[in-house]
Structure formats: structure tokens, C-alpha cells
Amino acid sequence: MDPNLRTLTVCAVPGVPLVAPGDDLGALLVAALDAAGVALRDGDVAVVAQKIVSKAQGRYAYLDEHPPSPRARALAEATGKDPRLVEIILSESSEVVAHGPNLIVAEHRSGHVMANAGVDRSNIRSDAGRERVLLLPEAPDAACESLRRVFERRFGVRVATVVSDSVGRPWRTGTVGLALGCAGLPALEDLRGRPDLHGRPLEVSLTALADSLAAAAGLVMGEGDEGLPFAVVRGARWQGPPAPARALLRDRELDLFRR
Amino acid sequence: MDPNLRTLTVCAVPGVPLVAPGDDLGALLVAALDAAGVALRDGDVAVVAQKIVSKAQGRYAYLDEHPPSPRARALAEATGKDPRLVEIILSESSEVVAHGPNLIVAEHRSGHVMANAGVDRSNIRSDAGRERVLLLPEAPDAACESLRRVFERRFGVRVATVVSDSVGRPWRTGTVGLALGCAGLPALEDLRGRPDLHGRPLEVSLTALADSLAAAAGLVMGEGDEGLPFAVVRGARWQGPPAPARALLRDRELDLFRR
Numbered sequence: 001m002d003p004n005l006r007t008l009t010v011c012a013v014p015g016v017p018l019v020a021p022g023d024d025l026g027a028l029l030v031a032a033l034d035a036a037g038v039a040l041r042d043g044d045v046a047v048v049a050q051k052i053v054s055k056a057q058g059r060y061a062y063l064d065e066h067p068p069s070p071r072a073r074a075l076a077e078a079t080g081k082d083p084r085l086v087e088i089i090l091s092e093s094s095e096v097v098a099h100g101p102n103l104i105v106a107e108h109r110s111g112h113v114m115a116n117a118g119v120d121r122s123n124i125r126s127d128a129g130r131e132r133v134l135l136l137p138e139a140p141d142a143a144c145e146s147l148r149r150v151f152e153r154r155f156g157v158r159v160a161t162v163v164s165d166s167v168g169r170p171w172r173t174g175t176v177g178l179a180l181g182c183a184g185l186p187a188l189e190d191l192r193g194r195p196d197l198h199g200r201p202l203e204v205s206l207t208a209l210a211d212s213l214a215a216a217a218g219l220v221m222g223e224g225d226e227g228l229p230f231a232v233v234r235g236a237r238w239q240g241p242p243a244p245a246r247a248l249l250r251d252r253e254l255d256l257f258r259r
Numbered sequence: 260m261d262p263n264l265r266t267l268t269v270c271a272v273p274g275v276p277l278v279a280p281g282d283d284l285g286a287l288l289v290a291a292l293d294a295a296g297v298a299l300r301d302g303d304v305a306v307v308a309q310k311i312v313s314k315a316q317g318r319y320a321y322l323d324e325h326p327p328s329p330r331a332r333a334l335a336e337a338t339g340k341d342p343r344l345v346e347i348i349l350s351e352s353s354e355v356v357a358h359g360p361n362l363i364v365a366e367h368r369s370g371h372v373m374a375n376a377g378v379d380r381s382n383i384r385s386d387a388g389r390e391r392v393l394l395l396p397e398a399p400d401a402a403c404e405s406l407r408r409v410f411e412r413r414f415g416v417r418v419a420t421v422v423s424d425s426v427g428r429p430w431r432t433g434t435v436g437l438a439l440g441c442a443g444l445p446a447l448e449d450l451r452g453r454p455d456l457h458g459r460p461l462e463v464s465l466t467a468l469a470d471s472l473a474a475a476a477g478l479v480m481g482e483g484d485e486g487l488p489f490a491v492v493r494g495a496r497w498q499g500p501p502a503p504a505r506a507l508l509r510d511r512e513l514d515l516f517r518r
Binding site: 005006007008009010011012013014036038097098099100103105107112113166169170171172173174175176177178187188189206207208209211212213215216218219220228235236247248249250254255256257258 | 264265266267268269270271272273295297356357358359362364366371372425428429430431432433434435436437446447448465466467468470471472474475477478479487494495506507508509513514515516517
């Protein structure tokens with residue numbers, strides 16, 4: 001559209017291969033950008049799906065290696081889930097926030113609250129007949145910072161990075177993209193103190209920039225067999241210093257939806 | 260970026276004037292598109308901020324016209340909010356889901372759960388010294404369908420529409436865009452039954468398309484004095500028949516975060 005209008009472009013980058021533990025993810029993503037003819041520019045945001053970050057980190061867990069504890073058995077009984085899977089979910093969690101039929105909502109050790117503490121059974125090949133699941137990445141903000149440096153070195157510009165996941169939400173059906181980690185941008189943009197249209201300070205003026213970018217990227221990354229775990233957002237604007245996705249976690253004491 | 264890549268463009272459309280009750284919103288938006296030189300194309304999604312839909316509908320409430328009921332007084336006492344404002348929030352709500360200091364999370368009559376049942380004090384000029392607030396639009400899905408028809412008549416192509424709002428969420432700080440209404444697209448895209456990368460049916464495969472579009476549009480619409488309540492998303496793809504934003508509301512019985 002008109003280049004004079006405020007425009008954001010979200011572009012899926014094809015060519016990312018299946019990722020295996022120990023792979024140099026930064027190098028794979030740079031290779032995909034090169035093959036697609038996309039040179040990152042100043043202000044671009046590279047959005048990377050959680051799955052490939054976790055796979056590169058080798059964050060697999062094997063069901064047969066996690067004999068369920070009594071607590072896992074009780075929660076499996078209450079939810080109808082596989083007790084071994086529940087054991088893995090509990091080992092990844094700092095708190096079970098709620099549970100119901102076939103659903104456990106838990107706070108992952110990173111602080112993100114989501115179904116099954118982010119433990120994922122989809123897109124996971126069984127390994128020599130052994131069932132395995134994929135866990136959330138370790139230290140997603142640090143993983144973003146590491147990727148950000150790879151991109152900056154390669155392209156010589158200032159870029160930002162987001163590691164995204166698709167999550168469900170209370171009260172609403174369907175998943176949206178969410179930022180597990182970010183670097184080079186303020187995860188939470190603070191517009192407090194800026195006047196509204198009528199010169200009155202904005203009441204609600206913290207925007208979840210990183211989550212919005214993850215949701216936008218989700219529109220081109222897709223799920224399932226499309227296999228596009230990498231996108232570039234061009235034209236996003238923000239103000240304020242970088243802050244990690246950890247800044248998006250609401251204080252437990254201020255949260256009405258924690259016990 | 261490369262036109263061969265899967266690309267989504269989100270463009271803020273300037274030139275929407277301040278909207279007053281009774282204004283023909285469709286005509287104002289078409290005029291803004293014309294002035295910006297944007298001709299809608301097949302598959303475009305027009306995203307319209309809730310505020311201007313509500314303003315065109317004249318959805319103002321005056322605090323001095325809502326003497327608080329005993330129930331509103333009690334909730335005002337518990338939350339520290341203005342009892343007249345609480346009266347308005349209750350009159351807009353079918354259920355108070357939770358409350359805390361300066362916060363009421365309520366199910367609006369439309370079914371959307373959000374802070375203050377969507378009652379908004381920002382960007383609202385006081386009217387001859389009388390304090391007023393802006394309520395959510397009536398029948399947002401129908402408003403979208405009406406706008407969709409205006410755009411299709413004007414541009415002769417198939418377009419979709421979303422009415423968006425910025426909302427807070429449990430567990431996370433900051434607001435993201437969310438769809439209060441939509442037309443011409445499936446609010447919820449059902450990918451169940453499609454195989455994942457390894458031929459296994461996707462477990463989590465309902466994506467909140469309309470919410471994701473609203474979040475993406477929020478990145479260019481901005482808050483506060485920027486005043487860009489209208490955006491066009493080009494390049495979004497979906498499958499399945501249109502379904503309204505009502506399809507995004509989770510059944511109360513299946514929701515762990517309702518009483």
C-alpha cells in the first residue's frame with residue numbers, strides 16, 4: 001500500500017529445515033533469510049517459533065523416563081491426562097493455576113502461565129518408538145538476545161527478536177501468538193503520561209508490544225504442516241528502552257486469577 | 260519484502276475525523292480510504308477501533324444519570340471505584356467475573372469478558388461539564404456486517420471486517436488487540452484434522468483469527484493522541500466459512516476461570 005502510510009509488513013521466511021538438538025539455530029535462520037533474499041533492516045523484528053528454539057536446545061522429555069509421583073497420579077486422575085505427561089508438566093511448573101477435564105493450566109518455571117506449562121505433543125516425532133514431548137525453551141529472553149546478536153552481526157543493523165508460542169486464553173476459544181521471550185525492544189510499551197486525544201492522561205496505556213508482534217507473526221507462520229516457524233516484522237515502531245518478555249508477567253499479588 | 264513470500268501488510272488509514280453520534284461511519288471510513296488512496300482489494304480485512312463504532316452509535320453514558328444501586332455501592336466500596344461508574348458497569352454486564360483494587364472484570368452483555376465490561380473513560384471529552392463514558396458498541400458482529408457491505412458495495416470486492424478493542428489479560432501486563440466483532444471471515448479458524456508436520460492430527464488447532472488480526476492492527480493503530488482508529492490488513496489467509504466474533508466466546512461450562 002501507499003509507502004507514506006504507517007505500514008507494517010509481516011513476512012514468513014521459508015526454508016528453515018527440521019531442527020535437531022545442538023543445531024546452530026542462528027546459522028539456520030540466517031541461511032533461510034539468505035536463501036529467501038531477505039536482508040534484515042534497521043528496526044526489523046525477527047519472530048521465531050518456540051518449537052524450533054526448544055528443538056535446538058534439545059528440550060525433549062521422554063514419557064517413559066518420568067514415572068508419575070503420587071501428586072501427578074492424582075492430577076492425572078482429576079484431568080484424565082496421561083500420568084507420565086502430568087509428571088513432566090509438574091516438573092516444568094512452579095504452580096498449577098487451575099485444572100479441569102483434559103486441561104492443566106500452570107505457571108511454567110519461566111513465569112509464563114499456560115496450558116500444560118507449554119509442554120507440547122504436536123509436531124513431535126516419536127523417537128525410535130519412544131513417545132516424547134517438547135518442553136518450553138530454557139531462558140527464552142536470553143535465547144532472543146543471543147539470536148539478536150547473530151542477526152546484528154550478520155546484517156550490521158539493529159534488529160529485535162521475539163520467541164513466540166501459540167496459547168489458549170481464559171474466556172475465549174482459539175489460540176493467539178504470545179511472546180515467551182524478546183530482545184532489542186520493550187516487551188511492554190509504557191504510554192502512561194502521554195495525553196489522549198483530549199489532553200487527558202491515558203488510563204490504560206501499557207501495551208504488550210511483544211505479544212502483539214507474536215500475534216501478528218502468527219498470522220503468517222501458521223500451524224501444522226505449513227511449517228513456517230520464522231517470520232520478519234518490518235515497520236513496527238516503539239519507544240522506550242528494551243525490556244525482556246519477563247516484563248509481561250503480572251505480579252502474582254496483583255493478579256485476580258491466581259489462587 | 261519479496262512478493263513471492265507469504266506476506267501480510269497492515270496499514271493505518273489516516274483521516275478519520277472525530278466521530279459523533281449518528282455519523283455514517285461507513286461513509287467516513289470510505290472517505291478516509293479514498294483520501295489515503297487505498298482501494299480495498301479482494302481478501303482485505305478492515306479493522307475498526309471499537310471507540311469510533313461506539314461513538315457513531317452514540318453509546319455514551321453520563322455518570323450523573325446513574326445513581327448507584329446498593330449493589331453498585333458495595334462493589335465501589337470493595338474496588339475503590341466511583342459508584343456511578345460501577346453502576347454503569349453493572350448495567351452493561353451479565354456477570355462480574357472477578358474484582359480487586361480499582362478493577363472489575365465483567366462479562367459484557369455481548370459475552371466478552373473484560374475489565375470494566377469495556378466501559379472506557381479515555382479519549383472521552385466531557386460534555387458541557389458532565390462526565391461521560393463510552394460503552395461497548397451494540398451488536399458488534401452486526402456492525403461489522405453492515406460495514407462489510409458498505410465496503411463491498413464501494414469497492415466491488417470481497418472484504419472482511421473486524422471491530423477491535425485493546426484489553427488486558429490475566430497473568431500478563433499490557434493490552435493487546437481483540438475482536439469484539441467480525442464479518443466475512445471465520446473468527447475462529449478450525450484446523451483440527453489437518454495433519455501436523457509428522458502426519459499426526461493437530462491437538463491444539465483452533466486459532467483465533469479475528470483476535471490475531473485485531474492484535475496485528477493494534478500495532479499500527481496506536482493509542483492516545485495518534486488517533487488512528489482504522490487499519491487495513493492485506494494478505495491474510497483463512498479457510499472455512501465466515502463466523503462472527505461470538506464464536507470466540509468460550510462456553511461458560513468449559514471455562515476454568517468463571518465462578
